[in-house]
Amino acid sequence: MAKIRGAVVVDVERCKGCVICVNACPTNVLSMSKDVNGKGYSFSYMENPEACTGCMSCSLVCPDVVITVYRMKVNE
């Protein structure tokens, strides 16, 4: 069966840790890091990558435009 799989890349150094993407993800893919980046912000990352559908909800709301989204059809 064909399924949509997605993945996001967060530009970690530019992420400001606002948590808005985490909140927006419908499938709870994202979480905030324990570590901080160079600016002292905790940043967003895919905690549950396999749940990502590439729906772009996170990237649409990310105020700092640091999320790139990829999507592909896979046959499982």
Place this chain on the structure above:
Amino acid sequence: MAKIRGAVVVDVERCKGCVICVNACPTNVLSMSKDVNGKGYSFSYMENPEACTGCMSCSLVCPDVVITVYRMKVNE
């Protein structure tokens, strides 16, 4: 029979000859003078004084507030 009679006094030297009162009088009492006052304006006067009812229409619209109106009941 009791009747209302009116009369108006125009402060001739302050009248600016705008004709608005003449136009407003419902009983065609007023007319503009042939002469002019000190400022060079023709001024308003009662041409048909007996038609005046003291209704104040003229004084209400006179932009220069130069009309004084008198009114009394008379038995005819």
Place this chain on the structure above:
Amino acid sequence: MSISIQDIIKEENKVFSKTKLLTDKVFSYCPGCGHGVAHRIIMEVIEEMGIVNQTIGVAPVGCSVLAYDFMDIDMQQAAHGRAPAVATGISRVFPDKYVFTYQGDGDLAAIGTAETIHACSRGENIIIFFINNGIYGMTGGQMAPTTLEGMKTSTSPHGRDLHQMGFPIKMTEIVAQLDGVQFATRQAVHTPSAVRKTKKAVKKAFENVKNKKGVSFIEIVSNCNSGWKLAPVKANEWMEEFMFPVYPIGDIKG
């Protein structure tokens, strides 16, 4: 029995005379200009309410800049467009006084737009009298924001072109939308009945101030026969025919 005019013209028969709150100075207005009637009504209401010692007026920049010479009350002259801010200053430090502005359409609807809107939005306890003659009378008949489409003025000599010069603006409708405005009405002073209605509105406005109800906004559509280049009576007819459809008379709020 015929009665002579002299018999009628007696102190006890006087039914209309100039209010004491107008000074002896001759109005600086053109013959037939509506400013004079508007002045008179306001002063009559102040006299009738007995509040002269609690009233402060603000004169604008415009033909009525000299209103303070004619109105026998304490008055301030405000910078062009800023009368509502000046009135705010007064009313805030004298919250129990009657404060009003008296402004033209250039003053209130062009340069003073922000001050008008915000005094209204704050709900200052004041009256704004807005004499809309669709033109800048004082400076020689330039186009105002309220100038009608196609109307010729000294800065729209080929007629107001909406595309080039923008649309006429209806300030009273706009301020009526603001929560701080209690009463917004559009009136005129060119006929006896219009004058009577306007005076009622003026009275209501002063009552509103007394009851601390916020802004009362009274637009008076009036002629500028000089600017319009029409004889006064013609000007008033033109006004009824062309101004009133765009600026319809009547209460808008409150």
Place this chain on the structure above:
Amino acid sequence: MSISIQDIIKEENKVFSKTKLLTDKVFSYCPGCGHGVAHRIIMEVIEEMGIVNQTIGVAPVGCSVLAYDFMDIDMQQAAHGRAPAVATGISRVFPDKYVFTYQGDGDLAAIGTAETIHACSRGENIIIFFINNGIYGMTGGQMAPTTLEGMKTSTSPHGRDLHQMGFPIKMTEIVAQLDGVQFATRQAVHTPSAVRKTKKAVKKAFENVKNKKGVSFIEIVSNCNSGWKLAPVKANEWMEEFMFPVYPIGDIKG
């Protein structure tokens, strides 16, 4: 068959990435501030329409004063509140270009009220983006004309008292009344669907400019989490709960 993330993250699978019309500079905005999303959408539309070489933006005074550092298009920085006048100047001498302003609520609805109203009333062929966060973000969270009743800011530390400080003002409803305004809408950028709708509105606005339809006025209700002293996600929740009832989302005109 399980697929690795590396397999997905390939150029040909890219469905969302930063538009080229945003520079490499890191936004100067606080974490979670809505300004960033608003910037992005506008730049995306310009990119998609291929009009960068015909577009001139006007940055205000406010947190977005540096918008010109982030938007990779020709831009001017306007004096506080005067962006609509500046845009008028541009649009009049470049009638075929796309000109927009990007303004905060202090800029547009306080000091710039007259310029806003008159650019709208004249029907300038421009877009006005109005970021309403109910506060003066840049200067440290002072009260704006759009601040809600009871809301605490650094100049309403005990909460906005309507009697003392006036009422919140709804600029979009006001300008929608003006004949020069073709399109007036209120949107948000805090959720994916809100972002999508806003982007559609932005696109429509640029189309309007293309078709010389006059002013398109797009209000974006947004958070100022710093000024509101809430975490970004909380701020957006608070916005939905308290801002939206007063500033309801949706098209108002056009």
Place this chain on the structure above:
Amino acid sequence: MGELRLMKGNEAIAEAAIRCGCDAYFGYPITPQSEILEYLTLQNPEKTTGMVVLQAESEIAAINMVYGAAACGKKALTSSSSPGISLKQEGISYIAGAELPAVIVNVVRGGPGLGTIQPSQSDYFQSVKGGGHGDYKLIVLAPNSVQEQYDFVKLGFDLAFKYRNPVLILSDGAIGQMMEKVQISDFTPRWTEEEIVQMTGSWATHGKPETRKHNIVTSLNLQPEPQEEHNHHLQRKYKEIEDNELRYEKFFCEDAEYVFVAYGTSSRLCQKAIQLGREKGLKLGLLRPITLFPFPKKQIKMATKKAKAFLAVEMSAGQMVEDVQLAVKGKRPVKHFGRYGGMIPMPDEILEAMEELIAKVEKKEAKKAQKKAKKKAEKEAKKQKN
């Protein structure tokens, strides 16, 4: 060459704008300069040269429209009179800070406040020292005839674009309202878009092509260091303007013992006063600054070699006189004569004021000479004694 016309000073400005290739005028009515906008709307040049004419909602809007148009590399003009110019001060400071070319006309009337609508020269300080905030300078041109009202519009735009600096034409109600003959120039076409891009492509906003970085017009620097650097740059530019753009006129200065310094309307009045004075045998002259910034400091200083005293004549309580004093540096008496609040001094009043000054100076000189003679005599006496 165009024709000769009889024009009002205000009309001359408007006609000059149309003919010199001005792109846009934004203004708001105010006496005594409303004829500029009126003339322009009557001509409606949008239909001929394509010049935009717009009545703004206020002076503040007008100056900011100028900002927007000027930042596009267009020739933008605005005009007002004193109170309106005060309102433009923030905008003017922005235009100077962002280094935009623009021409601003002030047809001065008597202040302060609403004042009168009669001619005055009491906005000199505002024009020359900076009525707005911050360290900036306007190039200030002071016409004294309707012809110059006409000519200085083009000159103003030339200078404004040469230095990317706002130019103020400091006129007054008298020059604005009077009529004189004007030699009209031919039409200079407005710059085409290609020309604009060529002339201003390095800084102006026309829409970013692929070929260059985005242009930004701003006066902001978050950090003080770049702001100071920007200010240094501005100061260097002002120095350059001082070196290159000084304009002044001498009138009967060759043999003048007493020199009027006056600009604009006042300079015309002084010319008449000189005529009257020369008829009486007084050696009077006039140094007339045409640019008020830059100011002819050196020329005035050099004049101290011959001149015994200076009389600054202004329709103000005394403003330019300070610049004359700064130039003269205490070497010669510098006095001020002026009527103000809308009053124009009559040439014979001006002459009288000068005669007073002459009398004072001569009295002092006589005293000095007396003292000297006395001292000499004493010395002689002493010598003889010895």
Place this chain on the structure above:
Amino acid sequence: MGELRLMKGNEAIAEAAIRCGCDAYFGYPITPQSEILEYLTLQNPEKTTGMVVLQAESEIAAINMVYGAAACGKKALTSSSSPGISLKQEGISYIAGAELPAVIVNVVRGGPGLGTIQPSQSDYFQSVKGGGHGDYKLIVLAPNSVQEQYDFVKLGFDLAFKYRNPVLILSDGAIGQMMEKVQISDFTPRWTEEEIVQMTGSWATHGKPETRKHNIVTSLNLQPEPQEEHNHHLQRKYKEIEDNELRYEKFFCEDAEYVFVAYGTSSRLCQKAIQLGREKGLKLGLLRPITLFPFPKKQIKMATKKAKAFLAVEMSAGQMVEDVQLAVKGKRPVKHFGRYGGMIPMPDEILEAMEELIAKVEKKEAKKAQKKAKKKAEKEAKKQKN
């Protein structure tokens, strides 16, 4: 006597207003002075002293609210920073023209245009020469400490009412933002309505009672003659203010050979420079104008007796230096040193600039002495020959 507090300069202004019986504050936020409005709204004095505090929609609205309140005989205050003060120029000219008492605070930042928010002193000309139109003067107070920020509010109102003239407190971002100890005064109650009527009944608008003519507050004269008369009156008043209200401070001037002239923040920096210089044996002093109008012209002129040169230190490209030059009248070298665009010069830089000036002057002196000696020697030689 009230307590001692550690306060920001901006807060000191706000607290002083509440305590000195100010009736109303109208303002609009702008860095670096927003704390004035913030402090006032936090204190909410309407509930205690009854003082009104209102955030206006703009600086223009604020100054015109001040106009309205001041014309009622009330003590009205506004504050802003440079761009906002530029916007107030028309209003200020009106207040001056209508002769209203009011206090205006400018917490100066670097310009021109939007500039920076860092401290500057580049609005001197605007404050002192008249940024608005027409011949008017503000009384200008220049605090150099938080205590003076506090004290000058009351002083400002006293002067404003004494002369019915606007008073400008010319502060800057440094004094506005810094904290120092402040001796707080007790509360002076606001004037009651009776007191106001008594103090201002001859001119202010309170509502016309039967007992007097209506009061009119205006700056308009349709005819130039009365306008000129009014301007004469203003000029006489300004003369009176010059005669009576000069304030300045001398610092190590007794034996100073080289004198700084500096106001506000700069004067504090100069004090440190003097300290550093004196440690090196340099006889430095400071003449600090406290009032910028009136300006201590005579005091500076008198200082030329001892001083060999003057260095005007300002955070600007050179503005007050002109007034120093006007006072010195070419008798001594007057130079300017300044950082600007938001930069604060460090005391050691200031000292260096002074040392340079000293070196130049001494070189010149040495040359002169040499020349003199040479001449003397020649004379002697001649004598011996004879």
Place this chain on the structure above:
Amino acid sequence: MTEEIIIAGFGGQGVLSMGKILAYSGMMKNMEVSWMPSYGPEMRGGTANVTVIVSEERINSPVLKMYDTAIILNQQSMDKFEKSVKPGGVLIYDNNGITHPPTRKDITIYLIEANKVAIKMSNTKVFNMVVLGAFLQVKPIVNIEDVDKGLKKSLPERHHHLIALNEEAIRNGMAAVQLVQEAA
């Protein structure tokens, strides 16, 4: 030749345009001219005056205290400007509305009953042209052809048919002017 003239009267009397036509005519004769009006707020009934200088040399001051000729058309202007005529100079006045005729002995005085002339022509609008005629009779600084050219320049095309009427008025004015007194 330099002629310094003041024309003063009511706002509605065409004072300014009369001055303008004079200035135009001077210009047509290749002379230097200046025209300096009084100006004021747009309120009716005020007085208006204009200083016109026509000269063969460059004109310096456009405002003056004393004039070669004063043309005076109402009492207020008489009160203000009678004293401003240079000794030996000329004063021309219309006596309509004049309550105190001029009294100076050291100037030459002419009377022009322009109002009457205009009424006779059944066109009160030509009043100012009648006055202009009177002036030109007394001081022929420009001739009628220059005035014609001046009128053409100053009037908009659509009013050019009025030029003949104006010329007639000028000629009538020339004929109607009366010497009242020679300068003592």
Place this chain on the structure above:
Amino acid sequence: MTEEIIIAGFGGQGVLSMGKILAYSGMMKNMEVSWMPSYGPEMRGGTANVTVIVSEERINSPVLKMYDTAIILNQQSMDKFEKSVKPGGVLIYDNNGITHPPTRKDITIYLIEANKVAIKMSNTKVFNMVVLGAFLQVKPIVNIEDVDKGLKKSLPERHHHLIALNEEAIRNGMAAVQLVQEAA
């Protein structure tokens, strides 16, 4: 006695309020004080610094180029202010986030691991008080009672319960400061 101090770090580290408490404490000891902050637009992540002068004499310049003591809490501030310590003066720094520790030999250098101390106290908000403690250990220009009084003055009533915690942080800071290098 005059002590001229710069405190510099990130915006969120409590640099300004630490300076304020120091100034308050000086005032409580009847000394002259001045507190001059850097200020900027309200944008997060910027650096902040404050110059505090505590003196027995009247303070003239509130800004300085060289300081008796520099308290440095991030790398940017180290880059900017290491050179501004007077020869023989004191530099105190927290090494958290410091990539280039100070290198000058002519000044006395102390290390305070305030971040660690604060974390140990389970309250990162007392970070700046720990630093203050370190400073007071090195330069006891005010004693802890003055600081208490200062805290009382500077904190709003409702935060007075925090004074004890702050005092503890100060004492911990005093204990934790380590001498790195004596001035050469």
